[in-house]
Amino acid sequence: MAATTAEHSPRLPPRWFIRTFWVVHRALVRLTGGRVGLWRATEKRWGTMWIRTVGRRSGRPRNAVIAYLEDGPNVTAMAMNGWAPPEPAWWLNLQAHPETTLILPDGPRRVRARAAAGAERARLWARWGAIDKGLDGYAARRPHETAVVVFEPR
Numbered sequence: 749m750a751a752t753t754a755e756h757s758p759r760l761p762p763r764w765f766i767r768t769f770w771v772v773h774r775a776l777v778r779l780t781g782g783r784v785g786l787w788r789a790t791e792k793r794w795g796t797m798w799i800r801t802v803g804r805r806s807g808r809p810r811n812a813v814i815a816y817l818e819d820g821p822n823v824t825a826m827a828m829n830g831w832a833p834p835e836p837a838w839w840l841n842l843q844a845h846p847e848t849t850l851i852l853p854d855g856p857r858r859v860r861a862r863a864a865a866g867a868e869r870a871r872l873w874a875r876w877g878a879i880d881k882g883l884d885g886y887a888a889r890r891p892h893e894t895a896v897v898v899f900e901p902r
Contacts, residue, residue: 770830773813774811774812774813777796777813785813786813789818792879793879794815794816794876795815795817795852795853796814797814797815797850797851797853798811798812798850799812799813799814799825799848799849799850800848800850801838802841802845802848803841812836812837812838817876819872819875822898822901823850823852823859823898824872824896824897824898824899825896825899826894826896826897827863827897828886828890828894831887831889832890833889833892835895839897846862847902848860848861848899857901858901858902859900859901862897862900863896864898868898869896872896872898
């Protein structure tokens with residue numbers, strides 16, 4: 749990751765706007781059964797998927813809409829929480845219960861989640877960075893490294 753300071757990172761909308769956007773987006777996906785709001789990833793654009801997790805404390809089902817890229821048989825995502833400091837709840841839930849189901853535009857996939865490390869993380873980070881030129885600047889806003897999550901088929 750580049751040594752970029754938060755002062756030099758790309759501009760983000762206010763936090764209330766980011767949270768409102770994702771709440772509305774998630775509701776749209778839920779109300780339309782995924783016909784609207786989910787799109788396939790391409791070589792030049794990330795896609796969106798619905799992820800179902802189990803709450804780490806409650807044990808209850810939780811859902812989120814997150815961005816993804818495909819990497820061979822795997823799916824990858826960034827645990828970024830709209831570039832806010834806290835880890836996203838879906839990632840904390842996956843650390844406690846890594847087996848989950850992804851709902852992609854082409855249908856559901858049963859997967860097991862893990863954090864990428866070392867050369868794999870660097871390769872996947874570069875791939876995300878090729879799509880989002882401001883990636884390092886956004887990541888510099890967070891006080892810790894942003895996890896690159898790998899979902900492997902099970």
